Amino acid sequence: MTAPAIYSRASWGAREPTFLVDLYWSDVAVAHYNGSTDPSYTPGDFNSEAAAVRRTQNFHMDGRGWSDIAYSFMISQSGNVFEGRGWGRRTAAQGSSEGNDRGHALYFMLGGNTVPSDEAKASFMYLVSTMPIIPSPYENPPPNGLEVPGRDMWLNGHKDWKSTACPGEVYPWLQSREWENELMFGFETQAQADWAIKLVKALTDPDYSSGLHEGLPTHPNSSEGRRD
Numbered sequence: 001m002t003a004p005a006i007y008s009r010a011s012w013g014a015r016e017p018t019f020l021v022d023l024y025w026s027d028v029a030v031a032h033y034n035g036s037t038d039p040s041y042t043p044g045d046f047n048s049e050a051a052a053v054r055r056t057q058n059f060h061m062d063g064r065g066w067s068d069i070a071y072s073f074m075i076s077q078s079g080n081v082f083e084g085r086g087w088g089r090r091t092a093a094q095g096s097s098e099g100n101d102r103g104h105a106l107y108f109m110l111g112g113n114t115v116p117s118d119e120a121k122a123s124f125m126y127l128v129s130t131m132p133i134i135p136s137p138y139e140n141p142p143p144n145g146l147e148v149p150g151r152d153m154w155l156n157g158h159k160d161w162k163s164t165a166c167p168g169e170v171y172p173w174l175q176s177r178e179w180e181n182e183l184m185f186g187f188e189t190q191a192q193a194d195w196a197i198k199l200v201k202a203l204t205d206p207d208y209s210s211g212l213h214e215g216l217p218t219h220p221n222s223s224e225g226r227r228d
């Protein structure tokens, strides 16, 4: 996985927020979508994508009366990422105080029955893999939280916090846990990330046969410390 293009607020022409609130904790990433219809834009056409993001910001600020676009980041079907409130700012998107207190809001720019593209899913996982984690004082995992291997955090969807169809067809993909294979763990290459995923599984699941040592250089004292 390579890092997606992440466009700053200045680059998409964001309005200034009317106020900002710091997010004190960060241990869940909540997926969102646009609602019953797809937002209107051409994936991969930056000007078209940026215009769609500005329309959403205008709606949230002028229509809803919120301080800014509600989301932390917005993800186009092209995989392009647009900075919303960014990391470390409380969102208005999750539909519950706890959700807003402890979670970042990641918005897929799609609606209705549209399924997320591979590019959008990869960008979502890049954000999940790089989200700063601050354990929250809440005793319980977030509702229906899907534990992220190797990270002290969970994923869930807007509908896990309140009654809504959001995040549409993103939700079954979350439930499938197919995204596990796209976690990055801060490594440079997919091969390194794959190795880290195997390591976490080997350490947490005694029945898991990792094949962990395949392809690794042999240590001069390779009889030392082997588990298998």
Ligand SMILES: [Zn+2]
Residues within 6 Å of the ligand: 031, 032, 033, 093, 158, 166, 167
């Ligand atoms: Zn939502």
